[in-house]
Amino acid sequence: MGAVAAAQPLLIGLLLLWSAYGKFKAPDQADRTALPTLVGESRAKPVYRTVATVEALLALALLLPPSWAVEAFAAVALSVGFTGFLIYSKVVVPEASCGCMKASAKPVGYRAIARALLLLATAGLATTAAAGWWSAGAGLLVLVVEAAAFAMLSAELDRYWLLPLRRFRIRLSHPYAGTASSTTPLVATQRRVILSPAYRAVDGMLSSDIHDYWDDEDWRFVSYAARYDGRRATAVFAVPHQDSTPSAIRVAVVEETTGLTLYRPTVLATA
Amino acid sequence: MTATMDRRALLTRAALGATGLVAATAMGSLAPETAFAAGAQFPDAGQPDPNFAEGLIIGRNQDLLQVQGSDGRLHRIQLTGVTSVWKLRPTTIDQAKIGDGLYARGVLLPDGILAAEAVWVNIVNLTVAITSIGRNGVQLDHHGQKVVGHVQAGTTAAVYNGTPAVSDLSMLKVGRHAQVIGAWRPGTNEIDIATIYTSN
Numbered sequence: 001m002g003a004v005a006a007a008q009p010l011l012i013g014l015l016l017l018w019s020a021y022g023k024f025k026a027p028d029q030a031d032r033t034a035l036p037t038l039v040g041e042s043r044a045k046p047v048y049r050t051v052a053t054v055e056a057l058l059a060l061a062l063l064l065p066p067s068w069a070v071e072a073f074a075a076v077a078l079s080v081g082f083t084g085f086l087i088y089s090k091v092v093v094p095e096a097s098c099g100c101m102k103a104s105a106k107p108v109g110y111r112a113i114a115r116a117l118l119l120l121a122t123a124g125l126a127t128t129a130a131a132g133w134w135s136a137g138a139g140l141l142v143l144v145v146e147a148a149a150f151a152m153l154s155a156e157l158d159r160y161w162l163l164p165l166r167r168f169r170i171r172l173s174h175p176y177a178g179t180a181s182s183t184t185p186l187v188a189t190q191r192r193v194i195l196s197p198a199y200r201a202v203d204g205m206l207s208s209d210i211h212d213y214w215d216d217e218d219w220r221f222v223s224y225a226a227r228y229d230g231r232r233a234t235a236v237f238a239v240p241h242q243d244s245t246p247s248a249i250r251v252a253v254v255e256e257t258t259g260l261t262l263y264r265p266t267v268l269a270t271a
Numbered sequence: 272m273t274a275t276m277d278r279r280a281l282l283t284r285a286a287l288g289a290t291g292l293v294a295a296t297a298m299g300s301l302a303p304e305t306a307f308a309a310g311a312q313f314p315d316a317g318q319p320d321p322n323f324a325e326g327l328i329i330g331r332n333q334d335l336l337q338v339q340g341s342d343g344r345l346h347r348i349q350l351t352g353v354t355s356v357w358k359l360r361p362t363t364i365d366q367a368k369i370g371d372g373l374y375a376r377g378v379l380l381p382d383g384i385l386a387a388e389a390v391w392v393n394i395v396n397l398t399v400a401i402t403s404i405g406r407n408g409v410q411l412d413h414h415g416q417k418v419v420g421h422v423q424a425g426t427t428a429a430v431y432n433g434t435p436a437v438s439d440l441s442m443l444k445v446g447r448h449a450q451v452i453g454a455w456r457p458g459t460n461e462i463d464i465a466t467i468y469t470s471n
Contacts, residue, residue: 097415106412107415107416159446163402163445163446166402166403166404167444167445167446170444170445174404174443176422176439176441177441178441179422179424179427179438179439180437180438180439183425185428185436185437185438185466186360186361187428187465187466188428188435188436191435192435207388208353208354208355208388209355209357209361209389209391210357210361211353211354211355211361212275212278213361216279219283219286221286223282224355225353225354225355225388225389234282234353236282236283236285236286238283238286238287250286250287250288251286252288254281254285256278256281259281261285264288
């Protein structure tokens with residue numbers, strides 16, 4: 001147990017270095033955290049930088065000999081501060097990001113709080129150490145497990161292990177493998193209509209979005225409300241399923257009350 | 272239902288050219304001025320567009336909707352048989368329900384009612400990253416906010432690399448960025464996906 005406790009400062013030190021590096025690299029991240037609410041807009045960035053400096057100094061103290069008991073207690077105090085700040089963020093400014101290790105817009109989640117608690121536990125364990133981490137020996141092996149736990153709780157690292165894992169699972173069996181069908185989606189038809197000369201011929205008359213659509217044998221029909229010479233009318237496009245040339249699309253403007261076709265462009269310019 | 276079938280039959284015949292064309296001169300002037308005079312109402316500079324409304328439906332009396340705009344304005348929107356209604360797909364006017372959000376475009380009548388020509392219910396346009404794909408939906412990350420996208424068989428379409436839309440969603444990949452047009456499920460962080468634009 002003593003060896004495990006002695007090993008902890010190595011892990012804490014590395015984590016704090018990573019954290020301080022992330023803060024120094026992207027100081028603008030301060031504005032996305034709950035700091036502006038907590039200490040005021042103008043002081044957010046200096047406070048953020050101060051925290052980073054404290055982290056870096058403490059990390060170096062933990063990593064480099066000699067080992068003083070006070071270092072571990074300082075780490076405990078810092079962890080308590082992190083945990084408290086994250087809980088405050090979650091409660092008071094739920095949309096604020098964590099600002100922990102890396103620039104990210106993600107709001108504080110339970111994983112971030114769990115990670116801060118784990119850091120607190122590690123720091124607590126470190127206070128019982130009687131020697132430096134360089135004399136921990138086999139205790140260092142425990143750090144591998146702990147580091148893995150930290151990695152799993154870090155949303156910043158998801159893209160290195162969680163997303164590839166999900167990608168691999170989907171390669172084995174895609175949940176939507178059976179969705180392909182021979183029916184053309186309406187959005188594909190709509191795009192063909194909009195790019196057709198028939199649409200250009202009546203574009204100025206259309207007053208609505210797609211009102212109705214249906215399939216009949218080799219054609220798909222799409223209707224729009226339209227105005228023709230001040231009269232209410234319906235523009236109906238006929239889109240062939242087989243022929244994909246834009247000029248194959250036909251259009252008619254119909255007055256529904258009388259059933260009369262008011263307008264039907266016959267020769268459609270394809271230019 | 273038969274009315275719809277008759278309508279479609281008439282329009283089908285018209286589009287395919289099986290009906291006669293009425294002579295244009297039989298209907299009066301075709302001069303562009305008269306065509307433009309109808310429904311011409313342009314917004315004043317700096318003023319809200321009078322022919323547009325958006326907000327939450329807070330009341331519905333038959334086909335007249337009371338809508339609370341996000342800027343606090345109240346709108347009255349009249350739906351008619353010729354109003355196009357989009358709610359995940361083109362649908363009928365009875366689908367605009369209390370609690371839904373909408374965008375409406377139409378003509379503002381003198382009594383302050385907007386006669387809607389086109390209405391889009393609960394429509395959202397999101398830029399997202401795909402974080403997970405499961406049987407019960409696609410998990411999306413919208414600038415740090417979690418959104419669940421549901422796939423509706425027969426409606427959801429995908430556009431890969433800008434090619435024509437297909438119903439095949441098996442090329443969706445975890446980690447890719449995407450743009451999603453969908454219908455929000457009111458009061459949740461869930462949407463039904465109409466079209467997802469992504470790369471494969």
